[in-house]
Amino acid sequence: MNIEYIRSQFPQLSEKVYGKQLVYLDNAATIQRPQSVIDKWVELSSKMNSNLHRAVHKIAADATEEYETTRDAVKEFLGAKHREEIIFTSGATASLNLVAHCFSEAFVHEGDEIIIAESEHHSDIVPWQMECEKRGATIKVLPVDEDGLLMVDKLPEILSERTKILCVAQISNVLGIVNPVKEIVSICHSRGCYVLVDGAQGVVHENVNVQDLDCDFYAFSGHKMYAAPGTGVLYGKKELLEQMPPFLGGGEMIGTVTWKKTTYAPLPQKYEAGTQNMAGTPTLKPAIEMIKLLRSEEMLKYQNDVRDYLLRELQNDPRIRLFGVPRGTVEKIALFSFAVEGVHHEDLALILDKMGIAVRSGQMCAEPLMDRFGVTGMLRASFAPYNTMEEAEYFIKSLHRAINMLV
Amino acid sequence: MTLKERQEEIIDEFSMYEEWLDKYEYLIELGKNLEAFPQDKKTDDRLIKGCQSRVWLDYELKDGALYFTADSDAIITKGIISLLISVYSGRTPQEIAADDFAFLNEIGLKENLSPTRANGLVSMIETIKSAAVINS
Numbered sequence: 001m002n003i004e005y006i007r008s009q010f011p012q013l014s015e016k017v018y019g020k021q022l023v024y025l026d027n028a029a030t031i032q033r034p035q036s037v038i039d040k041w042v043e044l045s046s047k048m049n050s051n052l053h054r055a056v057h058k059i060a061a062d063a064t065e066e067y068e069t070t071r072d073a074v075k076e077f078l079g080a081k082h083r084e085e086i087i088f089t090s091g092a093t094a095s096l097n098l099v100a101h102c103f104s105e106a107f108v109h110e111g112d113e114i115i116i117a118e119s120e121h122h123s124d125i126v127p128w129q130m131e132c133e134k135r136g137a138t139i140k141v142l143p144v145d146e147d148g149l150l151m152v153d154k155l156p157e158i159l160s161e162r163t164k165i166l167c168v169a170q171i172s173n174v175l176g177i178v179n180p181v182k183e184i185v186s187i188c189h190s191r192g193c194y195v196l197v198d199g200a201q202g203v204v205h206e207n208v209n210v211q212d213l214d215c216d217f218y219a220f221s222g223h224k225m226y227a228a229p230g231t232g233v234l235y236g237k238k239e240l241l242e243q244m245p246p247f248l249g250g251g252e253m254i255g256t257v258t259w260k261k262t263t264y265a266p267l268p269q270k271y272e273a274g275t276q277n278m279a280g281t282p283t284l285k286p287a288i289e290m291i292k293l294l295r296s297e298e299m300l301k302y303q304n305d306v307r308d309y310l311l312r313e314l315q316n317d318p319r320i321r322l323f324g325v326p327r328g329t330v331e332k333i334a335l336f337s338f339a340v341e342g343v344h345h346e347d348l349a350l351i352l353d354k355m356g357i358a359v360r361s362g363q364m365c366a367e368p369l370m371d372r373f374g375v376t377g378m379l380r381a382s383f384a385p386y387n388t389m390e391e392a393e394y395f396i397k398s399l400h401r402a403i404n405m406l407v
Numbered sequence: 408m409t410l411k412e413r414q415e416e417i418i419d420e421f422s423m424y425e426e427w428l429d430k431y432e433y434l435i436e437l438g439k440n441l442e443a444f445p446q447d448k449k450t451d452d453r454l455i456k457g458c459q460s461r462v463w464l465d466y467e468l469k470d471g472a473l474y475f476t477a478d479s480d481a482i483i484t485k486g487i488i489s490l491l492i493s494v495y496s497g498r499t500p501q502e503i504a505a506d507d508f509a510f511l512n513e514i515g516l517k518e519n520l521s522p523t524r525a526n527g528l529v530s531m532i533e534t535i536k537s538a539a540v541i542n543s
Binding site for chain 2: 377
């Protein structure tokens with residue numbers, strides 16, 4: 001197994017932009033898809049395009065089989081206890097909205113509190129704000145320190161007997177810091193507070209075992225972990241999901257429907273109203289296989305070398321202010337958001353783009369975190385396991401050149 | 408110099424640069440040389456919506472012509488607005504309102520520089536146009 005072989009599996013990586021080789025460093029936004037995922041997508045669209053769970057004909061049965069074996073694969077991958085704890089959604093945002101709405105409906109009342117980490121993505125903030133407004137509940141913030149590390153020592157005093165749930169990303173999409181989710185869960189549970197983990201970045205980079213983490217919910221998107229866009233997963237503990245009301249109505253989420261009284265299907269169908277993404281969701285299977293392939297010891301060492309090189313280069317440049325600086329035993333993935341003194345992030349992104357480098361600039365769907373650090377935006381280079389050391393070196397060289405053009 | 412002549416001049420200037428990075432160097436230079444914009448004029452009503460960077464645009468009507476001043480916190484965007492000002496400042500509202508802004512396509516600015524309206528070129532054009540229409 002070598003990096004060239006891995007890269008050959010991703011058609012997009014060999015594309016050119018403006019006549020230059022594409023260097024794709026916007027992986028935290030959307031990761032590239034391997035041929036195995038594209039093939040699965042095509043196969044489902046061309047050989048078994050049919051609505052799921054309903055019809056008795058052959059291709060519907062094949063499509064349903066593909067879909068339901070994907071549930072088993074995700075269950076294994078996340079280390080969930082029951083297959084019906086795996087709910088397919090259209091993405092992490094849909095998963096988080098489902099929890100915010102249905103959990104609040106069941107458990108959040110006037111005067112209750114919800115804790116949200118300061119480094120959260122808007123998708124993990126706004127649905128809760130909407131619910132709190134409706135119900136007269138309030139949001140409390142678990143802050144990050146100057147290095148971007150969550151101040152977990154403050155958690156016991158932020159928790160109260162009114163706190164119903166805490167929402168935290170396993171890895172922030174801006175800071176790249178691996179948060180101590182297990183410790184947070186343990187503190188919260190000891191105080192009767194549930195925990196929702198946004199795993200959009202975490203599932204790509206960390207070995208996840210939801211039973212070991214003991215989190216109550218875990219949400220992620222398909223398109224950030226090599227699968228098709230418009231796919232996503234919500235893991236939820238069975239006993240909680242069973243206590244919560246349905247989210248959307250219609251399709252296969254029903255038991256029986258009469259004008260007088262409608263009953264609902266058991267899990268997981270209860271939360272899968274409407275026609276499912278039958279071509280997309282099964283691509284989670286080859287995507288999971290790709291994740292496993294990229295976690296070989298050899299590949300992990302390479303990824304760590306790339307990360308260490310970038311961290312060193314960016315930290316040693318006095319013009320660069322890096323957000324999310326690991327300290328002690330804290331881990332950081334190869335995701336770097338930073339600001340350059342006297343230079344606007346948009347200018348850097350525009351120039352890097354013309355050098356063939358795709359990076360992200362702006363607020364990264366985390367405006368409160370931008371405010372926390374007093375910036376209008378940042379530049380973010382997010383590396384995937386398929387990015388090479390040569391690309392990392394080219395990025396650093398190009399960044400220096402771009403900065404020199406601008407100052 | 409007429410509006411069309413000035414636009415032709417810019418098309419000529421841009422055609423000298425083969426590489427996009429050279430075009431950026433040129434825009435950065437324009438941005439750095441843009442006349443200072445008073446700090447107290449950086450108000451929300453002068454802020455152009457739809458930009459990743461902040462762009463403030465102000466104008467005044469003097470002797471029948473529109474005069475634009477602007478600023479941005481991003482230097483390439485500032486270069487672009489400076490370019491627009493050098494074309495449209497001092498023209499009559501009727502002249503601006505009748506223009507199709509097509510020269511921006513010819514120098515490749517529109518498709519190459521605002522793929523996602525990141526720098527708000529479209530919004531800048533709209534703001535200049537509406538100033539012209541209001542005062543026509």
